[in-house]
Amino acid sequence: MFSLKKLSPSITDMIRFDHSHVMVTFHQYTVDKRPSVKKALAETICDALEIHATLEEEIFYPAMRPRAHDRKVMDKSEPEHDEMRSVIAELRGTDPKSPRHDELVFELMRDVVHHVADEETVLLPEAEQTMSKDKLSELGVQMTKRRLELVTPKAGKIAANTALGFSSSTAALVVGVAGALFAARAVTRKSA
Ligand SMILES: [Fe+2]
Ligand SMILES: [Fe+2]
Numbered sequence: 001m002f003s004l005k006k007l008s009p010s011i012t013d014m015i016r017f018d019h020s021h022v023m024v025t026f027h028q029y030t031v032d033k034r035p036s037v038k039k040a041l042a043e044t045i046c047d048a049l050e051i052h053a054t055l056e057e058e059i060f061y062p063a064m065r066p067r068a069h070d071r072k073v074m075d076k077s078e079p080e081h082d083e084m085r086s087v088i089a090e091l092r093g094t095d096p097k098s099p100r101h102d103e104l105v106f107e108l109m110r111d112v113v114h115h116v117a118d119e120e121t122v123l124l125p126e127a128e129q130t131m132s133k134d135k136l137s138e139l140g141v142q143m144t145k146r147r148l149e150l151v152t153p154k155a156g157k158i159a160a161n162t163a164l165g166f167s168s169s170t171a172a173l174v175v176g177v178a179g180a181l182f183a184a185r186a187v188t189r190k191s192a
Contacts, residue, residue: 008137008138008140008141008144009137009140010128010133010136010137010139010140011059011060011063011127011136011137011139011140011142011143012124012127012128012136013140014140014143014144015052015056015060015119015124016120016124018048018052018055019116019119019120021048022045022048022049022052022112023112023113023116025041025044025045025048025165025166026045026105026109026112028041028165028166028167029041029042029045029105029109031102035095035096035097036096036164037164037165038096038101038102038105039096039101040160040161040162040164040165041105041161041165042091042092042096042101042105043092043157043161043165044158044161044162044165045105045108046088046091046092047154047157047158047161049084049088049108049112050085050088051147051150051151053081053084053085054146054150055143055146055147055150056077056081057078057081058146059139059142059143059146060123060127060139060143061074061077061078063127063131063135063139064123064126064127067126067127067130067131068123068126069126070122070123070126073118073119073122073123074123076118077115077118077119077123080111080115081115083111084108084111084112084115087104087107087108087111088108090104091104091105091108
């Protein structure tokens with residue numbers, strides 16, 4: 001029987017993909033870029049992080065909380081999201097021509113790199129050890145549905161900032177990587 005669950009990537013792969021996407025965007029931000037491009041890149045990063053944090057807090061962390069062995073990493077996850085939100089709020093209100101804008105982007109990047117490292121080396125492996133593949137895919141479906149609700153009202157703004165922030169060659173690379181990833185996954189699933 002057709003099952004959406006079987007076609008959906010696992011929630012852990014989706015989280016890894018979100019992390020990669022935001023890191024690619026951070027890597028586009030250099031001090032010599034035009035202020036309008038800096039602002040567009042910062043907005044792309046802020047929107048992506050806010051949506052990702054909400055998805056983890058509503059879907060991944062509640063599923064993980066009773067299973068996590070490393071309580072320290074689990075317990076600091078949400079407070080770290082809140083710290084990121086306060087940097088995001090200041091960044092949004094900062095003029096991209098000011099050096100403070102660069103400082104805040106790099107502060108946010110440092111926080112995100114540490115947080116992502118804890119998730120990718122502790123929480124995601126623990127999830128894959130303690131949950132079945134079906135459960136991970138079912139959570140993936142929930143995450144996709146909720147993501148659509150969160151992205152839809154911002155879709156125009158996100159598309160405009162992505163177009164402005166990324167050079168066309170990098171945008172092609174990002175879309176190409178995403179397309180290749182999902183195509184490869186579909187083939188693997190079909191032959192499994
Ligand atoms: Fe997180
Ligand atoms: Fe994350």
